[in-house]
Amino acid sequence: MVPLAFFIERGKRSKLTKMVIFQGFLCGLLGGSLGQNMYLQSLVYTSATFVSAMFNLIPAITFVVAIILRLEKLGLKTPAGKAKVLGTLVCISGAMLLTLYKGPEINMGKTNINLLHSTHHKGESKPLVGALLALAGCTCYALLLIVQAKAAQRYPCPYSFTALLNVMAAVQCFVVAVVVERDWKEWKLGWNVRLLASAYTGIFCSGVLFTIIAWVVRMKGPVYVSVFNPLMLVMVAISGYLFLEEKLYLGSVLGSIVIICGLYVVLWGKDKEIKKLSQLVPDKEEIDIKSSSLKDSSRGGSSKREEKEDENKRDSQAGSEILGGVYIYH
DSSP states (O other): OHHHHHHHTTTTOOOOOHHHHHHHHHHHIIIIIIHHHHHHHHHHHSOHHHHHHHGGGHHHHHHHHHHHTTSSOOOTTSHHHHHHHHHHHHHHHHHHHHHHOOOOEEOOOOOOOOGGGGTTOOOOOOHHHHHHHHHHHHHHHHHHHHHHHHHHHHOOOHHHHHHHHHHHHHHHHHHHHHHHOOOGGGGOOOSSHHHHHHHHIIIIIIIIHHHHHHHHHHHHOHHHHHHTTHHHHHHHHHHHHHHSOOOEEHHHHHHHHHHHHHHHHHHHHHHHHHHHHHHHSOOHHHHHHHHHTSOHHHHHHHHHHHHHHHHHHHHHHHHHHHHHSGGGGO
């Protein structure tokens, strides 16, 4: 991310203030040393499919946190508001079903391939603890995105801020790892799946993924990107079955389906809200044309009203990026 930020935003970066650095530190804390470690520990206690399904709760949890912090309005009198509340409740119901109901195993045969055989994975199963860790991780990511949305208004350089976030997270995670892991043998990376996982996560999940999603968000919008995120759950379930010998249970399948349905309801409501705001609030270029045609006597009052409307529009778009771009930091 540092080379990308250096070349793409060279000469365009805003001044790096103490507040921006502090916001970068908070984002690194929430998305790295807290959120990422909870995410990985929940993987140890459950499975890749389970955690992938639980992390589809991020839009619903972000909506709840935004309501608590008064960054979003419920809007129960509008179809969009009702859809977001209903979708959040459906997501929570799906998470409870996924956690509390196991059900019979869905037998699809075996591939006899397990990449974890080459590691010291104990396979300790603690589904309730894993679910709580995944829920806490989702909350950290929700707070991360809210802080990031506020930081974007102060420092509108996405590549540079993402690089700052990753540097902060790397330093924090290194300190935590040194304190927690005292066995230096665990720090060795041989030519095995551990090296492959570290390299793939760093290069693709932190570099290539951020860039691709940033492009798509700019072209199609954040909600469009979010619609495709449940495909990750399907791919994880297939990969877990093929390469990790993971077993599928009826409760996991039903809970995942309910969570995805709730996710789409939340995104539908947010999409309706964005379209309504785009129709009610004129574009900035249109505001400039209208402002230039006004008389000097009335220009001050109308400009203030238009600037306030434009600010409200930007705040709403920031909120939509919270819900739409939540999967950037998975």
